[in-house]
Amino acid sequence: MATDTSDAVDNLEKELVTLARRLRGLQRTLSDEAHPDLEPAQYALLNHVEELAPVRMADLVAALEVDKGPVSRACARLEEEGLLKRAADKSDARATLLTLTAAGKRKLTAARKKRHKVIEDLLKDWSPAQVKTFATQVSKFNKLAD
Numbered sequence: 001m002a003t004d005t006s007d008a009v010d011n012l013e014k015e016l017v018t019l020a021r022r023l024r025g026l027q028r029t030l031s032d033e034a035h036p037d038l039e040p041a042q043y044a045l046l047n048h049v050e051e052l053a054p055v056r057m058a059d060l061v062a063a064l065e066v067d068k069g070p071v072s073r074a075c076a077r078l079e080e081e082g083l084l085k086r087a088a089d090k091s092d093a094r095a096t097l098l099t100l101t102a103a104g105k106r107k108l109t110a111a112r113k114k115r116h117k118v119i120e121d122l123l124k125d126w127s128p129a130q131v132k133t134f135a136t137q138v139s140k141f142n143k144l145a146d
Helices: 002-034 040-052 057-064 068-080 102-122 128-145
Strands: 084-089 092-100
Touching (some): 002 040, 002 102, 040 057, 040 068, 092 102
């Protein structure tokens, strides 16, 4: 039994590595969709800002689990591109709050539609029950990884 479990985990690890590689490729494609000069990490940052907005830089850095410098530089670039805006935090004058601009929201919406279509095309031969089971299992896995 232990060997069966070990073999299954070995196979799962291989498949997760392949999935991660493919998702990075999809993220590159979607970041190009959102903005041609946008790097995948900046596309991911836009997603986080939208999810957490309005969000302080410190909270965004904590959510991304990265150093403040690269996040700050990426935010500055996204602000220059007109996709992100900063506003004073009324509860703390030292802090700024980040939100998406209307253009940033439009770009993310367009990229999400494309992502949805790509996933839909990949799963076109799956039944709705299979898609639901897969989504449930991925969600369960993601919760364990948190």
